[in-house]
Amino acid sequence: MNPSAPDTAIEIGLAAAVVTVERSNPQILVARTDETGSVEVPSGRFDPLAHRTLEIGLRDFVAAQTGLGLGYVEQLYTFGDRGRAAGEADMPRVVSIGYLALTRIDGQAKTLPPEARFRPWYGFFPWEDWRGGRPRILDTIQPLLDEWAADVVAERADSERRALSRAARVRLSFGIDGAPWDEEKVLDRYELLYEAGLIVEALHDVRPAALARDKLPALGEPMAYDHRRILATAMGRLRAKLKYRPVVFELLPPTFTLTTLQSTVEAISGRHVHKQNFRRLVENGALVEPTGEQTTTRGRPAALFRFRRDVLQERPAPGLRLGTRG
Amino acid sequence: MNPSAPDTAIEIGLAAAVVTVERSNPQILVARTDETGSVEVPSGRFDPLAHRTLEIGLRDFVAAQTGLGLGYVEQLYTFGDRGRAAGEADMPRVVSIGYLALTRIDGQAKTLPPEARFRPWYGFFPWEDWRGGRPRILDTIQPLLDEWAADVVAERADSERRALSRAARVRLSFGIDGAPWDEEKVLDRYELLYEAGLIVEALHDVRPAALARDKLPALGEPMAYDHRRILATAMGRLRAKLKYRPVVFELLPPTFTLTTLQSTVEAISGRHVHKQNFRRLVENGALVEPTGEQTTTRGRPAALFRFRRDVLQERPAPGLRLGTRG
DNA sequence: GTAATAGTGTCTTTCAGACAGTATGAC
DNA sequence: GTCATACTGTCTGAAAGACACTATTAC
Structure with missing residues (x-):
């Protein structure tokens, strides 16, 4: 009934977006910085022998890498697209499960290991902070997205798959032309910027659309692997959940x-x-x-x-x- | 940074809850019936070589096993708990990703392969259909749940982990004692019945609480593996989504x-x-x-x-x- | 006409959104 | 008194929730 055993190894990566708020600023826990300078959130490979459940595995990784004990934890989404896990062709395929965790900052921040720290969330998503009015960075983003949306040749190719045109997606996600800003659409916006090749993490992935690296505007600090995508998912979920859960x-x-x-x-x-x-x-x-x-x-x-x-x-x-x- | 490679194989199972509504009755697509008579939804093992994305893999399984082409597809949740995938100790650990898919029944039902068919959803969850008033089966369920909630010895043991008492959880999930019935809490109810050992699928899992098999009331038709749990997740999500998406x-x-x-x-x-x-x-x-x-x-x-x-x-x-x- | 199903008109209550004020403390 | 922050009273308009009634077909 099932196909024969696959000969490619599969690995399950667990990654946690640990969120806290310190004096009106949302913070995200990063565990370390890789060789290229990108930060990583607490994460690791799920080992069924060591961990009875996925969530236990996740808690262990966070504790081991940052010393933090988590309270509230919630599964977000499982990402499996090849090419977006920064893997090479013959490496094991990594399927990554993202989690959202909430914690109080308390005294804990003081006891973090040297590599780990809390970093302001809006540093990774500067276009998401509307507390001071419409963020300036949108003046940079909008014309670039419009340009991408106007690329009719590409548009035709993907319009078969998609119900909405690129222009409509830009309009709805970013709330332009009278469309309201929906603070929950964090992931939509990130994915759109990614598809448009405006996000550094997309460079190795969406070839044709991407601008040359040196022409890319600075759209927030990048992260390793798909961690920024997980972060976007986390914030979108948290913003939504705020409204119907305490x-x-x-x-x-x-x-x-x-x-x-x-x-x-x-x-x-x-x-x-x-x-x-x-x-x-x-x-x-x-x-x-x-x-x-x-x-x-x-x-x-x-x-x-x-x-x-x-x-x-x-x-x-x-x-x-x-x-x-x- | 990461632990060494695990020596237990991991497999990723994909399973689809394909929902349709035929003349006021929600139906769910089952692909086959196993040796013990339990039905299975379309599902299979994810093979990264054959499938570029998880969702493509899922669509392939549904098409291969039932001939159905899916429209709307949405990822639900990734379940990873040992013991609930019906696996033995030395078998590969199966992590299963559940999906919700929606389809029109059209003429397609006629062309299904012999093993596959659409089955009424409420046959698996008879306590979820309140269209004719409060379902009778709750009169059977309630006293059993109350008994389980009154088990003070066990209660003390798990109250450390849980914020709410068993009694409070029963009250809230099933809407008794003035608590409103929340049709979205499908999974909560299923999990509660599972924990209380009232669900056939729980027999090999929650030993102490479970009633003897022959004393179990018939609480809906069982399914293979964790498919009924995926179904419950699907219906809960669908009921919720109805309200904010078309x-x-x-x-x-x-x-x-x-x-x-x-x-x-x-x-x-x-x-x-x-x-x-x-x-x-x-x-x-x-x-x-x-x-x-x-x-x-x-x-x-x-x-x-x-x-x-x-x-x-x-x-x-x-x-x-x-x-x-x- | 009767059965069967489709389709109003309008009242009440609740609540989101907005206005502009007053209160209490440190210095 | 001034600065800084905390707190309140009340209007408006839009919807949610509920009431009971009218319309159009087949037979």
């Missing part, structure tokens, strides 16, 4: 002010949210409860809150339904 | 009546939806447009509609936001 609290200390909560949400979603509406949502939604304590920073002291664990038992999908306007 | 149309012919559209949605989500609100959503949401044609069945003729492909370019997440009440 995942933000995995990133916050046990007690926090509403302002901290809000700016953490803004940090991840990359956009401002409306302050009054946000507070109303959080309090009416009974997601948090006051501890009675207050902070003492400069300015008016803020009330401290904690996550109300009970919501999990009350409502089916408790999250922070964010509006579209800040 | 996926129903993949299951319908090019033109259809609003009643057909509604009953297809109801078939998948397993609950009734409010007729007027549904029509308002569909028409105001500009998801469909009238063709001008009409049907001639008995009763008043119905106007025919087609999917408005343009919505894909207009709105970020066009779907059929269903209410909670029918």
Whole structure:
């Protein structure tokens, strides 16, 4: 019933996008830097003898490479395309499973091994941070994407496979010409830039479209292998999940002010949210409860809150339904 | 940096949950029946030499085993837990990647090979069909789950790992004691029944909890390997996706009546939806447009509609936001 | 007419989005 | 008092949810 045993070895790579937020800045855990200067996230080859489940394997790799114990972990996607794992023709085929993990920064950052550190997420995806308005870098990106979309010869070739034209995909992913910016489409945008050959990682892959290396604009810091793709998947998923699961609290200390909560949400979603509406949502939604304590920073002291664990038992999908306007 | 090469072979299994809806009944494509009488969905071992991508491999398996060409395909999840792939200790470890595919039934069903056929989805998950009110089988399931939840000794052991108690999980997944029924939690429910040892497939796995085989209630038809788990994942995803992507149309012919559209949605989500609100959503949401044609069945003729492909370019997440009440 | 199915019209409640203010502390 | 930050009250308009009614065909 099944074909005969394949004679190419298959390896399963596990990779973790470990996210935290430090003072309004999303950070991603990198485990090391390779010879070419590209950073790698914690990752390794799955060994069924050593690891009872995939997730256990992943946790082990993160612990071994960075010393960090993970809390929340979620599988994202399994990538298997040849040519995108930086492998040569006769090397074993690597299928990589990406994970999202959330952690609090606490004191842990201090105890990281020398190679490992947390790096700002938006350094890898500068076009994703709209907190200060439309990011400048889009002025560089847009004309290049338009040029790619206008390449009619190539367009005809791939239009058979795809329902949407290149131009339409650019418009929708990047929210131009009246299309709204959808902060969840992180992966779509990355893949589009990749296909258009504007991403350094694509150089060895999408030959015809790619610009020469020295003509490539600097579109965020590259990563090794397909790690930046996994990161894009992670952020897209996290941005989506924020809205229907109480995942933000995995990133916050046990007690926090509403302002901290809000700016953490803004940090991840990359956009401002409306302050009054946000507070109303959080309090009416009974997601948090006051501890009675207050902070003492400069300015008016803020009330401290904690996550109300009970919501999990009350409502089916408790999250922070964010509006579209800040 | 990585551990040395593992000496256990790894295999990647691909399996497809191919869904269609025939006259208000969701169907699932089974490719064959094994020696013990369990059915299997189209599946096979991924061979990197033969298949450029995972998805191409999957499409090939479905085509080879059932003759069906797939349209919409989506990756679901990668399962890797030992003991749940029905493998013995020294057999290669199988990691299985589940896919959801949607297809129209058309004439294709007629041309299926003898072993393959479409089978009603709710035959495998009888507790998921609430279109006729609360399914009777829950009267059998509930006391058994309650008993399992009341097993305090076992509870203590796993409460360290889990945030929610067994009782709370039962309550939330199955919507009892005032908790609402969430039709998307298909996998949660299946996993709970599995853990409680009430599912035939669990017999070789969760020893202590399991009832003796002959005392097991008939909780839906079993499947080979982890195929029923993949099915549960598929239906959960499909039920969720219905609400924010225009996926129903993949299951319908090019033109259809609003009643057909509604009953297809109801078939998948397993609950009734409010007729007027549904029509308002569909028409105001500009998801469909009238063709001008009409049907001639008995009763008043119905106007025919087609999917408005343009919505894909207009709105970020066009779907059929269903209410909670029918 | 009756059975069968298709297709309104409109009220109420909820909630997202927006406005512009007031409160409390450190210095 | 000034600066800085925290917090609140209330209007508006769009949808979700629910009500019951009318329309068009076959027989």
